[in-house]
Amino acid sequence: QVQLVESGGGLVQAGGSLRLSCAASGRTFSNFGMGWFRQAPGKEREFVASINWSGSLTYCANSVKGRFTISRDNAKNTLYLEMTSLKAEDTAVYYCAASPGGSYYTQAKSYDSWGQGTQVTVSS
Numbered sequence: 216q217v218q219l220v221e222s223g224g225g226l227v228q229a230g231g232s233l234r235l236s237c238a239a240s241g242r243t244f245s246n247f248g249m250g251w252f253r254q255a256p257g258k259e260r261e262f263v264a265s266i267n268w269s270g271s272l273t274y275c276a277n278s279v280k281g282r283f284t285i286s287r288d289n290a291k292n293t294l295y296l297e298m299t300s301l302k303a304e305d306t307a308v309y310y311c312a313a314s315p316g317g318s319y320y321t322q323a324k325s326y327d328s329w330g331q332g333t334q335v336t337v338s339s
Contacts, residue, residue, distance in 0.1 A: 217241050217244065217247060219329065220237065220330055221235060221330045221333040222235070222237075222238070222333060224309060224333030225334075226338065227301055227335075227336070227338070229301060229302055229338065229339045230301065231301050233298045234297050235295065235311075235335070237249070237293065238293055239292045239294065244287075244289055245269070247313040248265065248314040248319050250312045250325075251310070251312075252309070253307035254307055254310070255307040260310070262276050263296070264296060265320055265321060266287055267318050270287045273319060274321065282299050283298050283299070285297075296309070302339075303339040305337050306337050307334075308335075310329055311329075311330045312329050312330070313327070314326045314327065
């Protein structure tokens with residue numbers, strides 16, 4: 216497994232932007248496929264975006280496509296989620312996750328390492 220620590224969450228007005236970061240340690244970061252998930256109060260955790268080990272392949276949920284961008288810097292052992300045009304329904308705790316498979320996955324069961332989460336609150 217790999218240790219993951221998210222940062223960058225906060226309170227932002229609707230239409231605003233935030234960039235989340237996820238710092239990885241403990242294993243070779245470039246071996247892992249990475250993903251972002253989120254969980255709103257009273258709702259199940261849902262997939263947001265994922266990226267393969269090299270960063271050449273990405274996939275985003277339809278709900279965030281065109282607004283969110285996932286990227287990674289393997290030299291810095293860091294995963295990013297650039298969020299723009301934020302909406303109230305984007306309010307949630309955002310988690311990063313690592314998969315030893317190396318590809319990009321949409322299902323939580325494909326990931327075996329999770330961060331503690333960072334809160335994103337979008338005010339309308």
